[in-house]
Amino acid sequence: MSSSEDKEASLGSLGLATIWFGGMVSVPSLFIGSTLIAGLPFKEVILAGLIGFSIVAVFMSLESVAAVEQRMNTVELASSAFGRGGANVVLGIALGLSLLGWFGVQSAVAGASFARIMQMYFALPAPVWLCSLLLGLLMMLTAVFGFRHVKWLNFIGVPCKIALLAYAMVVAFQSHSWELIANYQPEPARRIDFLAAVGMCIGFFSVGGVVSPDYARHARTRTDAVVGSVLGLIPSALGMAACGAVLAIVQQTYDIVEIYARMGMPGLALSVLIVAAWTTNVMNAYSSGLALNGLLHWPPARRRLATLLAGVLGSVLAASGILDHFTNFLMLLTATVPPVAGVIVCDYWLAGSYRPVGGSNGSGSEWKRNGIVAWACGLATMMLVEHPIHSVLGIVVAAAVYYLLARERRDLSRGQRA
Template sequence: MEKKNNAEANALTPIGKNERKSWISMAFVQAGICVCVPSFLEGALLAEAMPVWPAIISGTLGYVIVVVVMSILGMMGCDLGMASCTLTKSTFGDKGGRYIVSLIFAINLIGWFGIQNGVCGEAFTNFMSEYAGIEVPLVVSNILWGIIMLLTAVFGMSALEKLDYVSIPFLIVVMALGTYLAIKEYGMSGMGKEVTQTMSFLGGVGLSFNFYAVGTITAADITRFQKSRKDTIKSVVWGVFPMGVITLVLGVLLTKIADNYDISMVLIAVGIPVFGVLALILSTWTTNSTNAYSAGLDIVMALGVPDHRRREVTIIAGLVGTVLGAVGILNHIEGFLSFLSFLVCPVGGVMMADYWIVGKGKAENWHPVKGFNWTGVASWALGAIIAYLFKIEYLGILAGFVIYLIVEKFVPSQSRVADGRLKEEKAS
């Protein structure tokens, strides 16, 4: 991989063995993605829709699905050292991966970058006005923090590592402190509050998964830096599961106790606003930097930009998301961004079927397909339709997986074909 000024330059070039990182460092990056305001919001939504224990258990099961799917897709990235969008060149063909998958990924990631950055900017503006007496225009605040978060993504995985090594321990301490102070301030009486159940248990599982759907399917963007399949599983399990469940549980508890799921707002309410704002900024930063990083990879592929222009493309992607968020456009299309989850999830199912079943889970059986791999494209489209009709996003993973295997029996995927010949396992 080309490097310059210690900044990761290339996007889609496979990561060499000498550039792989320890599973512990990647676990910190995975953990950083999980700690964000939407993760606490997930707990709040579950707490308002069902009793405490069903809320916690259903949300935890959602994270179990996340970890399993991330591990399976993540091992593919580790095997080949490739980003998620590059891996799709087999399942969807180079044009399908470029014009369908990469665009869906990029739009989703840029949109959520802008929305989360807007939340961070608004909190910073309010804090500066109320506690420092300095009026910072919201647009200025959004652009300021958008650029700061973007710089981490521009420098690449090494910068993300350093950020998360510092931020995750701090956030754990702050979350523990905030919970203690919330209990001290409000007591535990809210835990006994009666709740009319308005969401099914399976609905809770789906909600938990949906908050992390895109990060799950694009797992290879991070795990391509892992040294082995074993390391991949360890980084996902120890990075995603603990922090995901902790933020989920805190969202539930804080909603019940303080009637506010946001740990940063709770800290402000109990009298330590500096820690509250720092917690919000850091939790947004660790998640949003990864959004911009992955979006840069996808845009390089979608627009056919030279591979070594990853940094420049990442800057443009982040700035677009920041500006759209600052002017309020993204607030009107949150529903559309959520809808994209129905399109994202079947991508993962089709990719898994192609690599692990058709390709027998062997890196040497993977190869890019020219044009569109219509077997993969058709299976993805049917999987997306089924998921949307049932309004269960993660159903798209299973549907895409099963449909691909059925369709592939009648219309053998081009991913079995190399140099104009069927692979040996197909011929036999």
């Protein structure tokens, strides 16, 4: 390993786990629990989360080990299968649009919280859509012009998020017993298929799982990458989902804004919810802008313009009511993102076809048919198969198709040499 790589490889397992833990302590993490508890008993919510997050942890760990061995980020690893240009487009579509949607979800949470504060304390009926739009644009400007100061926002926001969550759980268990929560049963009409719930959990963190090489490449060893990924994801994801489910049961609503509005000191609780959404959303806008920049083949100097465009589109999504379609959005994530992991993992671990293309030697316009066709087949499987197991099938089909295409190409090359 070179001296520059030594400097990069500075993350131990605890450091990497802390990064993922910080990302999981967020409003959407509570959303997945409050959404699932509407249609599943509490124990099944936890089981669905354990299965779904464990599936993500598997491909996340395999990608992370590859990232450590090659010291490459997600796009550079994917370039072997998709080509440099193909990786930019596929990841730009799958990840960029997903992050754009998350920006809209977070902006909608902040807008609904602000509107509720205005109604409760000032008797002003502020339209939720307008509050979501304006706050989304303000968050976007933070990402475009004030990114260097975001760390200060996190210094305030992360402790506030943890304190708010701890306070909410204390309030919940002061008035309700564990038996009530453990024995909770949803309304029969709202029942969710268990495998569909597993798929929603996969979709919830599939983006993080696919982009894990961006962070894991800085891990010191392969063991650090795996341990840090698993410890950073599964305990925190399950814990946040459980908290969201508990709060939904106690407050008898599945709306996270309404849950906090019904707590003691609602103004403070909702204000912290806004800050919590803000800290996460700046990163959504920034990352979505980077993905959009690559998708449009813009030079790095136009990153701010791409972030501006991403923020405006995300704010419009928030104003149009994306929060009311949160479940559908999760299902969309499940369809577009996991097949990318299937292709990357197969290329590196199964097909023996990995060839480094990233970095300074990478081609900016190269497209590789095998990766794009395999991803498209995985995506088509998830879109066409109605059974809830399609979440896993999309990954498997993408990997299988890529393996067959890679083998066919290898056999053809051998035949030509003969």
